[in-house]
Amino acid sequence: MQPRTHVTLEDVAKAAEVSLATASRALNGMRVTPQLRDRVLAAAEQLAYTPNAHARALAGASHRTVGVICHDISDPYFAAVAGGVMRVAGDNDLLVMLASTFRDPEREIAYVSMLRAERAPAILLTGSGFEDPRWERAMEAELKPYLEGGGRVAVVSRHRSLKVDSVLPENRAGAAAMARALLDLGHRRFAVLAGPPALTTVADRLGGFRDELKKAGITLATSDIVEAPFTRDGGYGAMTELLDRGLTATCVFALTDVMAIGACAALRDHGLSVPDDVSVAGFDDIPIVRDLTPPLTTVALPLPQLGEQAMQMALTENTGRRRRIVRLGGEVVIRASTAKLV
């Protein structure tokens, strides 16, 4: 904003005919003679005075804006997590500054830097990290002075290298459980719709699924795994590719629900029925999937709770000497998108 003149505390003090200090005290609810207080309050109201948060923060008053960084707020997954964060933040009278990185590590670091500059009391990082050690090191370097300066950091679904309080979905165990569930339904030939291999989430979910399959003597070939962006269109494209190559699997496991939705759309567009022709399973249990036709089989994650927990951790002092880790979710929910094979 242009350096236009604003109504300042001094103006209010002058109007109320008191000193600057008294005006400040009156506005902040400290002990002041009622008569003076009223004069100050009236003057402030009259002049539409708004304290300058920057000056206030600079002068030592702690400020109440925490930062939340996610990959893409348009994604129902992050929207749900953010919803949880905001609930807890709201209960604690905190403002939430939400930033979307669009999966660009450079931008992510830039955001942390800005939040750091704003002296936000807490920063929440949501969404899987980038396996690239270069970025993880850069992020660590960015976070270290922040933590040393008294900042609080918590992460959701991301832990590899970052040594901070974490809320982790049971990615590996959940994927493994899904593998068992699908095997129980009689499936033996699988395809996987994976995300960018740079994401830790992909490694965990894919690994859990593959390892569990291997225990049953089933090996996932490279050609059974298609990588695509973690989006609806990514799922659509990956499924289409699979179809074009001649799908032999009876069941497709998408690493996220959003991708699964795209996969179902692709199948429908190819005249195939879910689950009669192909079974589809997802991961996350975003709210919408129970309302699809057929409702999607998935690994359930308590999305809002993920955010709530993280915010909670960022708000409470860690008295122990090690970082706190909370693991949530991972239960398979069988719905109608997966068929039982004879």
Next chain:
Amino acid sequence: MQPRTHVTLEDVAKAAEVSLATASRALNGMRVTPQLRDRVLAAAEQLAYTPNAHARALAGASHRTVGVICHDISDPYFAAVAGGVMRVAGDNDLLVMLASTFRDPEREIAYVSMLRAERAPAILLTGSGFEDPRWERAMEAELKPYLEGGGRVAVVSRHRSLKVDSVLPENRAGAAAMARALLDLGHRRFAVLAGPPALTTVADRLGGFRDELKKAGITLATSDIVEAPFTRDGGYGAMTELLDRGLTATCVFALTDVMAIGACAALRDHGLSVPDDVSVAGFDDIPIVRDLTPPLTTVALPLPQLGEQAMQMALTENTGRRRRIVRLGGEVVIRASTAKLV
């Protein structure tokens, strides 16, 4: 954050053995002898220096965090709009501070106040306003000094009393067009799933729909309109109520897609088929509805564009003497959720 000691510009200056002013200039890319500049930059790097954004803002440098206020970021409607806002903001190197009011007018005003205190260069208000003149007046009072101080404000889907640049969905015209489309399909008996009557959006959409019906000689009875929250569960509940009362309508018009999704779920749970037993239409065209089975007939709004336009308006000076108003969307998209009656 606790008033812990941070690395300050003074520390950097001392380490680089230059004056504070020189350090500041070096860091901000002003003309400085290369040798000194390198010393300063090295010292800053070495100390992990982060400029204090508050001090910087206070000292006159304009800061780059715009505020976006919406009702509920978990709602796909707002998530999509916010996505558009963030795209434009990102292109302009702006940080976006997103706040969720959960439809609480008090909280909404509190957020504006905080944004004002932060001296955010722009504030975007998204989501319909509250018809209650008391709140609208309070909001106006809050915004006035902000605008006078050089702040920029733009609103999405909300205009009644706020005299600022606006991006408006074609609520009334869109609803009217939907009425005509449904009449063309042969429907004559309708029910409407409405939202809280306090929202301007409800008044516009309901009004447009009802008036158009009236032109065709059809009157919407009070009992044909059910009010419920603008949520999936709200739609589910309203539809259930309608069903319990004995539904006579052949077509249900939900004022938002999210409600329509809930309505479809309720119908399914009652063993009814969409569109064979009942046709369902929505409003907004949130991304997910094309992937539903059946895909939802709805009034399309270019959601991301709504946000982009608003951000754009907040970024560009209004050279004219009147507020700018952009109207977007409103086209009916017939999909498979509405049946053609003989």
Next chain:
DNA sequence: ACCGGCCCTGAATGCGCTTTCAGTAAGCGC
């Protein structure tokens, strides 16, 4: 060799606020 002018540096000022510190008026006991 001397002076005017230019460019860069450093000291100092102020952004708006909170908070300490000292000071003054009022209230109390004796």
Next chain:
DNA sequence: GCGCTTACTGAAAGCGCATTCAGGGCCGGT
């Protein structure tokens, strides 16, 4: 009625930075 405590108030310092202003080194011109 005097001295002391108590309770507020006001002046002033300082948070970290950008920026203005004045001073000093160095160049070229004469």
